[in-house]
Amino acid sequence: EQILVSNQQAYFAAAERVEAGDTIVLANGTWRDFELVITGKGRKNAPITVRAEESGKVIFSGQSSLRVGGTYIVVKGLVFRDGYSPRGEVVSFRRSKKDQARNSRMTEIVIDGFSKPDRYESDYWVGLYGSNNRFDHNHLVGKTNKGVTLAVRLDSEESRDNNHRIDHNYFGPRPVLGSNGGETLRIGTSKYSMFTSRTVVENNIFDRCDGEVEIISSKSGANVFRGNLFLRSRGTLTLRHGDDNLVERNVFLGYGKDYTGGIRVINRNQTVRGNYMEGLRGTAFSSALAVMNGVPNSPVNRYVEVSGARIESNTIIDSRRVAFNVGADEERSAAPSDSTFANNLLGGVEGESFLEVYDDISGITFDGNRVLQGGVDDALSGLEAAPTAMERADNGLLYPVDQELSSLGAPRDLMPVKLEEVGVAWYPKPGAGSPFGTSGTVTQVEPGEGTLVTALVAAKAGDVLMLAPGEYIVDRTIPIDKPVTLKAVAADESEESVVLFARPSLFELREGADLQLIGITIDGALAPDSVGNSAIRTTTFPIQSNMQIELDGVTVRNLSVNKSFNVLTLGKSTLADRVSIRNSSFADISGAVVSAAAETEDFGQYNVEYLDIAQSSFSNIGGPIATIYRGGRDESTFGPYVAIANNALANVGKAPTNGSGAAIHLHGVQTARVARNALAESAPLRVVHTVGTPVTAVIGNSFAQTPAPVLEELIFEGAPRVDLEGNTLDGELIP
Amino acid sequence: EQILVSNQQAYFAAAERVEAGDTIVLANGTWRDFELVITGKGRKNAPITVRAEESGKVIFSGQSSLRVGGTYIVVKGLVFRDGYSPRGEVVSFRRSKKDQARNSRMTEIVIDGFSKPDRYESDYWVGLYGSNNRFDHNHLVGKTNKGVTLAVRLDSEESRDNNHRIDHNYFGPRPVLGSNGGETLRIGTSKYSMFTSRTVVENNIFDRCDGEVEIISSKSGANVFRGNLFLRSRGTLTLRHGDDNLVERNVFLGYGKDYTGGIRVINRNQTVRGNYMEGLRGTAFSSALAVMNGVPNSPVNRYVEVSGARIESNTIIDSRRVAFNVGADEERSAAPSDSTFANNLLGGVEGESFLEVYDDISGITFDGNRVLQGGVDDALSGLEAAPTAMERADNGLLYPVDQELSSLGAPRDLMPVKLEEVGVAWYPKPGAGSPFGTSGTVTQVEPGEGTLVTALVAAKAGDVLMLAPGEYIVDRTIPIDKPVTLKAVAADESEESVVLFARPSLFELREGADLQLIGITIDGALAPDSVGNSAIRTTTFPIQSNMQIELDGVTVRNLSVNKSFNVLTLGKSTLADRVSIRNSSFADISGAVVSAAAETEDFGQYNVEYLDIAQSSFSNIGGPIATIYRGGRDESTFGPYVAIANNALANVGKAPTNGSGAAIHLHGVQTARVARNALAESAPLRVVHTVGTPVTAVIGNSFAQTPAPVLEELIFEGAPRVDLEGNTLDGELIP
Numbered sequence A, B: 001e002q003i004l005v006s007n008q009q010a011y012f013a014a015a016e017r018v019e020a021g022d023t024i025v026l027a028n029g030t031w032r033d034f035e036l037v038i039t040g041k042g043r044k045n046a047p048i049t050v051r052a053e054e055s056g057k058v059i060f061s062g063q064s065s066l067r068v069g070g071t072y073i074v075v076k077g078l079v080f081r082d083g084y085s086p087r088g089e090v091v092s093f094r095r096s097k098k099d100q101a102r103n104s105r106m107t108e109i110v111i112d113g114f115s116k117p118d119r120y121e122s123d124y125w126v127g128l129y130g131s132n133n134r135f136d137h138n139h140l141v142g143k144t145n146k147g148v149t150l151a152v153r154l155d156s157e158e159s160r161d162n163n164h165r166i167d168h169n170y171f172g173p174r175p176v177l178g179s180n181g182g183e184t185l186r187i188g189t190s191k192y193s194m195f196t197s198r199t200v201v202e203n204n205i206f207d208r209c210d211g212e213v214e215i216i217s218s219k220s221g222a223n224v225f226r227g228n229l230f231l232r233s234r235g236t237l238t239l240r241h242g243d244d245n246l247v248e249r250n251v252f253l254g255y256g257k258d259y260t261g262g263i264r265v266i267n268r269n270q271t272v273r274g275n276y277m278e279g280l281r282g283t284a285f286s287s288a289l290a291v292m293n294g295v296p297n298s299p300v301n302r303y304v305e306v307s308g309a310r311i312e313s314n315t316i317i318d319s320r321r322v323a324f325n326v327g328a329d330e331e332r333s334a335a336p337s338d339s340t341f342a343n344n345l346l347g348g349v350e351g352e353s354f355l356e357v358y359d360d361i362s363g364i365t366f367d368g369n370r371v372l373q374g375g376v377d378d379a380l381s382g383l384e385a386a387p388t389a390m391e392r393a394d395n396g397l398l399y400p401v402d403q404e405l406s407s408l409g410a411p412r413d414l415m416p417v418k419l420e421e422v423g424v425a426w427y428p429k430p431g432a433g434s435p436f437g438t439s440g441t442v443t444q445v446e447p448g449e450g451t452l453v454t455a456l457v458a459a460k461a462g463d464v465l466m467l468a469p470g471e472y473i474v475d476r477t478i479p480i481d482k483p484v485t486l487k488a489v490a491a492d493e494s495e496e497s498v499v500l501f502a503r504p505s506l507f508e509l510r511e512g513a514d515l516q517l518i519g520i521t522i523d524g525a526l527a528p529d530s531v532g533n534s535a536i537r538t539t540t541f542p543i544q545s546n547m548q549i550e551l552d553g554v555t556v557r558n559l560s561v562n563k564s565f566n567v568l569t570l571g572k573s574t575l576a577d578r579v580s581i582r583n584s585s586f587a588d589i590s591g592a593v594v595s596a597a598a599e600t601e602d603f604g605q606y607n608v609e610y611l612d613i614a615q616s617s618f619s620n621i622g623g624p625i626a627t628i629y630r631g632g633r634d635e636s637t638f639g640p641y642v643a644i645a646n647n648a649l650a651n652v653g654k655a656p657t658n659g660s661g662a663a664i665h666l667h668g669v670q671t672a673r674v675a676r677n678a679l680a681e682s683a684p685l686r687v688v689h690t691v692g693t694p695v696t697a698v699i700g701n702s703f704a705q706t707p708a709p710v711l712e713e714l715i716f717e718g719a720p721r722v723d724l725e726g727n728t729l730d731g732e733l734i735p
């Protein structure tokens, strides 16, 4: 029987009496606040089906979800967007704890931005329970809140040895979360990792899955990861807990993007063979290949030692790191044993260290590997290293020209899965690129009262507003909820386009905002005396989208009507992918220039991923030019990343209200480069390291009538791990 | 000419050509996002009028505002609600800096809850500029965001000596703001306080204006405050800056409410005469009458010494304090001079100190005063003190029965202004009372999966849900956006109504929430392991309304799946008027019981006004049972107020994740009473004083295998100002 339903009441009536072989057809249209539940006893050749009248034309919006229980049930063709699940999952292979799905399938489901409004309120988009279920040809894009995109749960007996199949899905861009909980796929948890899952993950594409350090976290045994393509995705496929997993014929293409990684190996009897990796830039835990040290007799939630690993016939090329005994320390003292590393083709970056060893590798048998280029640790000097000509084959991958080497590296018949083979044909896969200037519309704005407000309210996403020279008086805080560019038009240097604002803030960044300012002047002379003023700030509502903020050739001055007037303040539950300040000038500001320090709960969260300040001048700034805070002991994020170079700072950070006591304050920043800045009569640079292996370089700076840098380690015992080179203090080289 | 307009375009066309004597009539209906501007040259007998077709039937909603420039303009009968102003003011007596209103009037305007969504984003509701303007018979209720309700500005020459008249307005309830910036009326600022304003404020009612310590802040000279009625309003009429002000024939009725005050006198030649005060409970700065010490040669923004004050013929009865030389310290060393205090009738609270003196009062001439009851400072022993029979006259005020005393105190012909004489007749004035159980609807709820969610979604404001014994399984976080009561029905003690929840939180408090839990059990056994879990928490969106949260006879247990699982978490930009926990029991909780510590920016903001924990038991609690944070140096709030009494604490506060290291952590609390609690094997009580004159009593507690209380002063130099009495440490009395 085929039953067409067009409202929720009709659906639930139909679902009540549905039998094996029946199909419920959801009428085209938007179904708002629909928590669909289907259960029942289908049969192998007579499943129960729930499908869209036409795939892609049935939209679930508002507070909606999908739960499947029973056996042999198929759900097809739904789109979830413009809302979020009120539950812990958007789609779930169980109706309740007691009614888990078996032999069921979800296919051609789209979940697009169906994220909880607060980025730190967690859920799964997909929960896989029960056994023998298939999740295929689905399209999952833009999860912005915390929690794994797809979780396979083993928390009940009937969901172990599950033989689930996850295939031909498009896992589209997942932006940086700025916290733990940004994995795209997780199978199991440490608590149940002694059980086998037997889940097959194959022929999926992971495109820009940048949520956190783990793209896939395998936390159970006997899973298979085969034929997947990882495109420009930060992080790794991690065999975190559980034994006997197989990782074969996957392709990782990093295209030189930061933090792109490959496979991280932990536990027993893992097989990694026939994989291809190119253009990966991760190191340490995010290396193209990382074989970890373990904890002797490790509890399940720590690091089980590697033994019986088979790592064979992989190609790793143009990648920054392959590393053994990663994580070796007093606790993780157990080196790999009974393992082989054979017939791999290994190419690093010319002139850089590539193959690294951090402890004993006598438990690994090396055989038949070839190193094409890149530095090799002495412990691996037995490996054959020689330049080798490579050519790109029809499948788009590189192979040695020399036929004698054809038995090395990834197989010739490897065929990366194509975008058109995954997800659905009827829903577009997202493109990329800068958000600015995309509309092609350039609008002239004249000086005066209210002209800028009018122009910005009328602007569309990607518009550019050209501000003629003169004064722009702004009597309200202008909400920014789209990418927009403000650019000064100046015939010569004497002409300014000056924006004066009469409220505590000029711009309020909201959901969807990106802001680019070029050449304009922001003057705080008309701002009221109100605690917490900030020329640019985020709304106090949480923001799902990651923002980009660029200031180029901008002048900011006279933010001094009260004691803590900032230039840019990023608030709680917001994350900027990038804040970039170049060729700009800041003077007479009582607060901070960039305040990204609102996540004070020490949960490992933070407010900016990349901060880049260059070729700019700062004078008479009461607070720091940058204060970045990431507290706590979590190690799941790559950021924050901070580069501050070639700037001049005079009288910065010395206001009594500057709680950090610093001119630049970096707390828990993972990668920092502070280079060739000139600080005069300022508070010190202050760097505080928390967890992990932060990389900090302080190079070629001059400090005049300014204290020496203050460097602190909160957890690591030993001298601060900072590369200090060529800095001078009142003209004397700092040793 | 009379022009009826029914849309914005028609309005602006009409406004363009309006002339003296014309009236623009706004058609009945809702005008959304309407920023009305009117200017022009009316004449005394031919004003330009903008009015509602029918008063009260023209609603301005969304992002709306009103600006009046020009001369002789009248605006009448508008209602602002369901929105907020996009500008710095809702209604303003200027069109722009250059076009300020003169001889103009706003009357019968209602502004009801037209507050910016974030309580810390400031604005004025009414801005008075220019000269000779009248603001009368308006109704202003429920400002929840920061910023003065009505500000008279003197920041231009044409707005000084303005002769504005503010009369017959209803200033309705303004809830506690939890920050500076909650004044109801301010005239001038310190910057312009050397100028005279000559504003008359008369026959207004201030009903429950509880925003902060100042109800009215007079910061200019030659103002008149006459015939106003202050009802149950916290704080005082403060003559903060400026000289030659007259305060006469006002009535202050506190009805015994906390922090109700009268008049605070600073500066030169202030006259305070014929006022009536009854039932006021404020002390110090909020006394019924406080005469301050000044700073010698004070700058305008500090405290100018009192000289030439005339304080005569006032009645102060059943009030806690009349104080002289208030604020005397090293800086404020200048006592009042050349002043008189005569013919006042003064009645304190029997058995309590009442008339107090903190420095030299030789500069005040006392004459003809009579003290009815209450303690009198030795320095005032010359005052005649004798019990005096009083009777209530027809005007509702108390007068001496003895006719010989008829020349003392407030005049017989004083007639408090009535509610029906202020504001408008066509818009109701708000009532009072508890938000709980008001609807009269009581609904039975049965145990099971989802039953509680269904019942709560269906509930209306003020409903009571009766939970039958059994287990309630909740699969989502339940939003609470209205007052609601959950009450367990139990035949005997063995029966429990247990709520188990499968999400990081059970209840999310949103705009409009009040929550009362009676007798139910909350069990965290099903909650997921997610950082920042909290059984009850506020939404991450800001909340305008102040909440009430009551737990009575509640059991909370097993909040332990991760390291920081709280019972109640109040987040940024939210304020609970009251959190009350009684007869309840808490066990096995990894985080805090009440966390009200989200305002970490040290702007003097905080999350709970009254916290009351009594007759409850706490065992195995990782965090503190209460952590309250109010940082910074601002002195504009009465709260937080904390009372913790008769509780038993065992193994509380000792988790390594408890950042405060305390079992009870009070930072910047203004009034605290910690009494008769038994603490065993717990972390210490920790009290940190910041600004002002905090009142802390730690009385009759026993500490067993628990460190002694940790008491700290951040600013005050000297021993911690804590009343420590009758506490024992392992059985020994703490000295």
Ligand SMILES: [Ca+2]
Residues within 6 Å of the ligand: A180, A181, A182, A183, A212, A214, A636
């Ligand atoms: Ca993780």
Ligand SMILES: [Ca+2]
Residues within 6 Å of the ligand: B180, B181, B182, B183, B212, B214, B636
């Ligand atoms: Ca104040």
